[in-house]
Every structure is written in structure tokens, then in C-alpha cells.
Amino acid sequence: MKIDELENLEYKPILERAEARIEEAVLFKSISTKSPKDDVEIPSFPIAVMLVAATADPRIKRTYALAEAKRVSNQLKEENKEVIAKIAENFNWKLKTIENSPSTPSCDFALHFTDFVRNAATIQDKKWKLINRILLNGEVYLTKNETSRLLEEEVRRYIEKKLETEVGELPPSITARVERLKQLFFQKRGKTSWEEVPKEIVIPAYPPCIKSLYGTLSSGRHLSHIGRFTLTTFLVNIGMTVESVIDLFRALSDFNERMTRYQVEHIAGGRGSRTKYIPPRCDTLRTHGVCPGMDDMCKTVRHPLGYYRRKMRVVRSEAPAAS
């Protein structure tokens, strides 16, 4: 099937099924329905992938990939160990089926730690941290349900990767469908992305880590590389100018204007790759000892910028009204 042929009447059911998959993902974050006809259901997936890729919107892509992946993992929960092992094999997992033993009660599989961390590292719950698992001879012990959950992550990444492909020009009627899906998403979720942070510098809304880094820097004490990176990315993201950030670093005994300017501009996206960097997540800051300990608000967020956004609302509501 060629893209141009998609407008043909015979493919209409496939195209509609593809759209329905995406709509359901956008509206309910899951895909529960299924076309009774395999010759519609199966080809509708690559078509849906193409439509989502054509939106070129990272949030729509994430939402769709997650919904499709959840669908797969729900189906896997009904399957037996052999089927799960087979699918894992398709993704080149080093997975072994095991029998119950006293040291690994109620475990069904042993998975190589590399496959485990690749997929578990992005799941938030503490039970998915490698340190909280039994790890022996390079293998992590898992129940069948846990294995399905990890496969969900693998599928999600697999679909996200497929969604990265650039889509060339599409026939007008298809473009119209893509536009309609985008509108649907924006209506549902709002246009701004969650990474959007208020561009206003309100020091009382800084999270503890930033307050501490800021204090260290302004008193001229040494900051680790990751400390500097965290502080700079944070300040740049809340709208501090490159000049003001450079000025902060002047207090350091090893201050080098040329070098600092280069690095701050790079982080702000003004040089080289033009990527704009954001600060590391809270758990990364914990790993590297940057986190000075959590306050109550920290427990509700995963990212210093998330803290800032949330705290801003509190700070603003507490601020005395201007007269």
C-alpha cells in the first residue's frame, strides 16, 4: 500500500480504525477496543503510527505510545509464561524461565540486569529500583506480572522510536485528519507542555537544592560540575538572562569569563547543538549527592522545575495584594 492510495475507498475502514486507536489514546490514555477483522486491526497499527508521527508533537507521541504499550501489557497478563518468554525473545532480552525456589519465592523469571535497568529505570515506584531487587550473578528475579510490566516499557520505547520517523508530504484528506487529531489533543490537554515554567524569578519558590547551590555559589565556595550544571539549567529555564547567570559565577576564585560564557550560552541553547538543557531530575540529584534533603513539597514532585511551578502558586497566593 502506498501513502497516496490511503484515500482509496477500500482502505477506509483501516484508516478509520487507525484514527479510533489514536482518539481513544488521547481521550482515555488507553486503547480497549479492537476491530473484529484482523485484516483491518493489524494494518491499522502502522497507519496509526504514521498519523501520530505526522503530528510531530512529542506529547501526542508519548501519549499514544504509552496507550498502545499498556494495551499490550494488559493482554500479556492473561498469557502464560511461554508466550511472555517468546515476546521477550523478540526484543532480544536475556530472560530465563525459572522454577520456584526458597531463595526466590514466587518468581517466574530471571532477567539480565542490563535488560532490567533499561526498562525499569524510568518507572517511579521504589520496587523497580535495582538496589531493592534480588540481583545475583547478573540476574534480577521477577514474577510474571512484573515481567509483563517491563515488556510494556520495552514496547513503549519501541513505538516511540517508530514515531520518530519523519513523515513526508501527505494527501490533503490525510493531513486534515492529522490536524483534527491534534486539535482533539489540545482541547483535551491544553496547548502548553508540562515542561513550561513561569518565566519569573521568585527566590522563595526555589527548591531546597537550588537554594543550597545558590548559597554556595554566591559565597564563592566551590561547586561540583553537576552542581553548576543544575543551578545554571534551573536559572536559565526560569528566565534568568545569560548575563545574570554569568555574574553569579564571578564570585568563584577560578572564574573565567570566556569559559563560563561559553558554557552558560551552550546550556541556554545559544551555541552548538541549540538544545536547551533542563536540570537533572530529583533522583539523579540524589545519586550525585546534590539533594540536601527533601522538604514537604519535594515529596510531591520529581523535578526541581516541577517544584518551582507548584511552589509559585503557593507563594503567589500568600503574597499580599498590591494596592
Next chain:
Amino acid sequence: MSVIEIETKAFVQEKFAGYYRASSSNIQPPTRMENREFAFLIFKERIMMRHKGFRNSENFRSLLKSVAPSDVYYSSAHYERPEEEMEAKGWLGADLVFDIDADHIPTPCNKQHDTWTCNKCGATGRGTPPERCPQCGEQRFEDKTWPCEVCLESAKEETIKLIDVLIRNFGVSSEEVKVAFSGHRGYHVHVESEVIQTLDQVARKEIVDYMVGVGLEPHLLGVEKGVGPNLDEAGWRGRIAKGTYDFLNTATPAQLGEIGLKKGVVNALVGQRERVLESWRDKGPWKILRGLGSEGWRKIVQKAVEKQSVKIDTVVTTDVHRLIRLTDTLHGKTGLKKTAVSLSDVERFDPMKDAVAFKEGAVRLAVSEAPEFTLGNQTFGPYKDLRVELPTAAALFLLCKGAAWVVEETVHV
């Protein structure tokens, strides 16, 4: 820079050049050399020459001889185009690298050999620099660090712990673990197995957290009301038990109090040490101590985790573009060479002897200040504003540390 400093630098560089002329044929480039980025710190300008690539060992060795750099690095990563700028290199994968440095370990010597100087009033002191200068309140210091036997021994202990975890828990084969003394205050451990090459930063962070004990949830590892893991269990369960055993067995009442245990609990723990020790034969001490609740146990377990964690530099392992010193090249801060150590030799390896690169000649020096140190089979110092004649290795050590300058080279041995 003063004339004397320039002359000293030139002298050190000439010695390094001599080493590379004589030994470069023994220096092995890293595996997959054509995919690695190389970098050299240049003596004269103190600048890093980066993004270098080599297709064969001969070109690489001849550069060592002609440039005689102060430090030689290669990337733990491999790239399609190692000579391009970072964004254009085309990352293919990276070895798993661990750096254990005395800087990251609280050592029993308390770093008394290190000195700091206040940037403002010039006050000096020993050990790690204080928060504020006791004289003027300034918060900025120059510090001078020294590798001492105690520091190096602590670093070695951590290295042994790391190797054990890698082999036992991570299933890395002993052939895949490469250990080396860094040439200064610690050890590097490399794992080059194929399966770990493409792990990204997030995945490597999980490995780091496993080593340093971050994110550990005691209740997920068998510590619950009245129960806890046993000494013979695998992984962190066993380590929690061992750490708890050690701590309860050795901690002084003051140390028990420090972690926030109540006075009654401290007394019970000290008074019943025998009983606690005995309890490990059975189900452990988790239930036997009256007055010790879940909060108290949480504090003890936290201490146990701290004792059992491996003190690695977390940034090095998660960085997938890291530059690493090449084995058998010289360390610009000591004149010692980064030295590979086979797994079976780690215990008996003596860095201040086995990493000595210069074995002949002597140099007359003026030393400003240096603590006592042992190099080769000899002990030197402490020195303060003194002219001495030292064997080349000891002389270079002080010169590289910036603690002395050259008076003259003596030819006799």
C-alpha cells in the same frame, strides 16, 4: 610565572619526555582505538588538546614522544567519528567505568597531610578546608592534597568491595574486570563487556545507586517489624545484615547516640551485646531488643547501608562521554604512572612502590613544604624550606605537587 617555576616545569616535562622515549613501546592503546577520542594535557600552556583520533599504535606512540604531555586520556565511549565535535561524534557505546578516589572516602587519617590556605588572609590549616576561615571568616581556600598510605589503603578496600559486587551480583566475569591504580589517590575499575556498552545514563545511574546505597527501601529488602535479613543472604539483604552486625558489635555508646538512638536503647544495646551477637545464629536481633522500635531500626539500617556501600565517584560512572587516563602513562600531579593491577594482586599491590616510573638518578631540590611520604623503599620528609637531594621519583613527586623547585640535576646515582 616566575623564572624558577618555568624552569621547574621544563625540567619535569623533559623527564616525562624521557619516560615516553624509553617506554612508549610498552604503552598499549585502549581496545577499539580507532573509535576512541584521545586528549592530552599540554605542559606549557596547561591546555587540553582534545578530539584526537588514532588509527594505529605507532602514530599514537610517536605523538607521546614528540609532545610529552603532562597527562594522557582516552574516552570511555566509542564513536563513529571521534575527531568531530561532541554533537557530531556519533556515540556508539561506552565502557562501564568506576573511579574510586580518596577524595570521596572519609578516611581514618582525616587527611591531616592535606593543607589549605585562606584566599583572603593567608591563614593555613591541615585536613579538609573548613566551612569558614577561623581567622577572617572567608569561605574560599587553596588546597593541596597528598596521597598517603592510609588514604590509598581505604581506596583499595573500596576497590575490593566494588570488584566483589561486580562479580557476585552483576555477574561480570573476572576476565572482564580491569583494575588500575590511577597514579594519584585512587583506583579505576573498567568493565568492557559487550552487554553494558549501550546502557544510557539513566540505566547507569541505577548501577551507581546500587553501589552507593541510594534509594534503598528496607521494607523491600526484608526489614520489617520484628524481622530482618540474615548474614548469609545474597546482595543488599546480606549487606544490610552484615552492616548491622558490624555496627551493633563495634559502635561505642557515643556512636549509637550520634545516629539518634534514645539513651535507654543505647544502654540496652551495649548491655546486651553478647545476646545480640548470639542472636545472629538464629533469626538475628530484629525482635529481641525491647524499646527499639521501627524508627530506631531504620536509623541502624541506614548506618549499616552507609558502611556497606561502595564509595565511588558517582559522576564518572554515569557520564557516558568521560575521558579516562590511559594505563602506563604518567600522572601530571605525581609523576607516578597509572598501573594495571591483576585481580589476584590487588591485595598486595603497593601503589607507592609498584607505580614508580623513574628508577634512576637524583635531583637537588629546594622544598617549600611536604609531609612525610614513602616512595619505593624509602621514606622522605617531612620537609620545610629545605634543600635536599632526592632520587628522581621522589623529586618529581614533589615537583609535580608544586611543593619544590629544581636546584640542579645530579648525575651520580
